[in-house]
Amino acid sequence: MELSNMPIHHRLQLLIFSLLSSAVLLHATHPIAAAILRFLTTNLLLNAIISLLTTILIFLHFRxxxxxxxxxxxxxxQPPNHRKCTYQLANDFVLHGGRFTTPEPVKFMRNIYLKSGLGNDTYAPPFMFEKDQTPTMKNAVQEAEEGIFSSVDSVLAKTLILPEEIDVVIVTGGSFSPSPSLASLIVNRYNLRPDVKTYNLSGMGCSSGVISIDLAYRILRGGGRKIKNVLVVVxxxxTLNWYDGEERSMLVTNCIFRVGCAAAIITNDPSRRSTAKMELQHCLRTHHGADDSAYHAAFQEEDGKGITGVSLTKDLIRVAGLNLRQHIKILAPRVLSLNQLVGYVCSVVSSVMSGGQMKPVVPDFTMAFEHICVHTGGKAVIEQVARVxxxxxxxxEPARMCLNRFGNTSSSLVFYELAYFEAKNRVKKGDKMWMLAFGTGFKVGSLVWKWVNDPETELDNPWNDSIGQYPLKIW
Known part of the structure; x- marks a missing residue:
């Protein structure tokens, strides 16, 4: 039995036995050790106090x-090939049934689409392939079920985790929150245990994939051995977020968001280390919603005609850059090497002493991580992260290629980017990876991973049918 799997009283017995054995050996071989041992054995009260404190410290350490x-x-x-959203399909869709009364919105969306960095292999929701192309609640549920059931079936098969072994379910769906919840949908589909704990996150934006992993991390760290396996569905x-109005800030979402879903099994079971992909070493979430400009940077509301849409303001990119700088001030001490950290702290002090005339040096995070998953929110967002x-x-490159192949899949985007690294055979045991995502509100989230095993070839990697074409020279 491994030490980590031993009951705590067995570990204490083993430790005490080891200490006594060492003391006896030292007593026989070293005069100073013999004197100390005689002192302890002849001072029973002192010996009892030391033993009690040692036991308490050992207990607290393991506890x-x-x-x-x-x-x-x-x-x-990965939806079927007949669901691909080509430029021609997108163009025909916006012209269908007189969706727009004037040509200006169509012209605007064409320009955005052509500059977006999205290719012809992204995926559209099912309703766009029906005859009347009218989004309904039934279509929205169909879209959710297809992605959830496919990804959950796959991850359970790959991990050999049985449904009855799932202790917690976390589901995140940014702007689609049906009743019963998507978490209940999963409990019903997979006949999960009555005592399974479920969490259904909504309204968290594109960062909710990172947020859901952070939540799983905190539950597993605090749940001891009673909770072992968390199913995260991102x-x-x-379907119901298509905007038919004419506000330009709301039309952008029509051009960049595409179908996507991911599922993951997060565990604290030490016996699964040999088959796990990565260990989660750090989580960081920062919320900047106290600032009005950050809060309203991406906002769901009605336009002047009462049509609901999500407005992506011109201030969004500035807000992303500003709050990313605030975020990395907290992240840097956790991940940078000592010499990098000293240089960064000195530059911050110099900036404060100069009244802001000297800007702090941006740490080189490529020295702390072998791989970085940059938020694939759009071309301008990726470029802003690169500048900052x-x-x-x-x-x-992985973010840009992910945007081209799958578009903005919202909260699941970091997993499609992770799959790119694996498909390219770029990761190996010991490598560190940083996942960075932004969300409405305004939120910034980071996950820091370390690969504990070399990745194996995955038959269901969504890049398998196209990875040979990438990277493309598209920007």
Missing amino acids: LRSHPVFLLNYSCF TESI LKFNDSVT
Whole structure:
């Protein structure tokens, strides 16, 4: 039996036995050790106090130590080929049935689409392929079910986790929140235990994938051995989010959001380390909603004609850059090497002493991580992250290629980007990976992973049918 799997009283007995054995050996071989041992054995009260304190410290060490949290495996949903959203399909859709009374919205969306960085292989929701192309609640549920059932079936098969072994279910769907919830949909579909704990997150934006993993991490760290396996489902249904109005800030979402879903098994079971992909080492979430400009940067509301849409303001990119700088001030001390951290702190002090005339040096995060998943929210967002963190094209390549192949899949985007690294055979045991995502509100989230095993070839990697074409020279 491994030491980590021993009951605590067995571990204490083993430790006490080891200490006594060592003392006896030292007593026989070293005069100083013999004198100390005689002193302790002849001072019973002191000996009892030391033994009690030692026992308490050992107990607290094993009781309060953090449990490692692993990504056992994950799966990304890949819709069938007949659901691909080509430029021609998108163009025909906006012209269908007189959706727009004037040509200006159509012209605007065409320009946005052509500059968006999206290719012809992204996926559209099912209703766009029906005859009348009218989004309904039934269509929205269909979109959610297809992605959820496909990805969950796959991740359960890959991890060999049975439904009855799932202790917690976390589902995130940013703007689609039906009743019963999507978490209840999963409990019903997979006949999960009555005592399973479920969490259904909504309204958290594109950062909710990172947020849901952070929640799983905190539950597993605090749940001891009673909770071992968390099923995380990261999805979105864009069917009911199509905007038929004419406000330009709201039309952008029609051009960049696409179908996507991912499922993952997160565990604290130490016996699964040998089959896990990565260990989650750090989580960081910062919320900047106290600032009005950050709060309203991406906002769901009605336009002047009462049509509901999500407005992406011109201030969004500035807000993303500003709040990213605030975020990395907290993240940097956790991940940077000592020499990097000293240089960064000195630059911050110099900036304060100069009254802001000297700007703090941006740490080189490529020295702390072998791989970085940059938020794939759109071309302008990726470029802003690159400017703030001084990333070159090789660092943002996975994000740009993910945007081209799958579009903005909202909360699941970091998993499609993770799959790109695996499909390209770029990761190996010991590598560190940083996942960075933004969300409405305005939120910034980071996950820091370390690969604990070399990845195996995944038959259901969504890049398998196209990875040979990438990277493309598209920007």
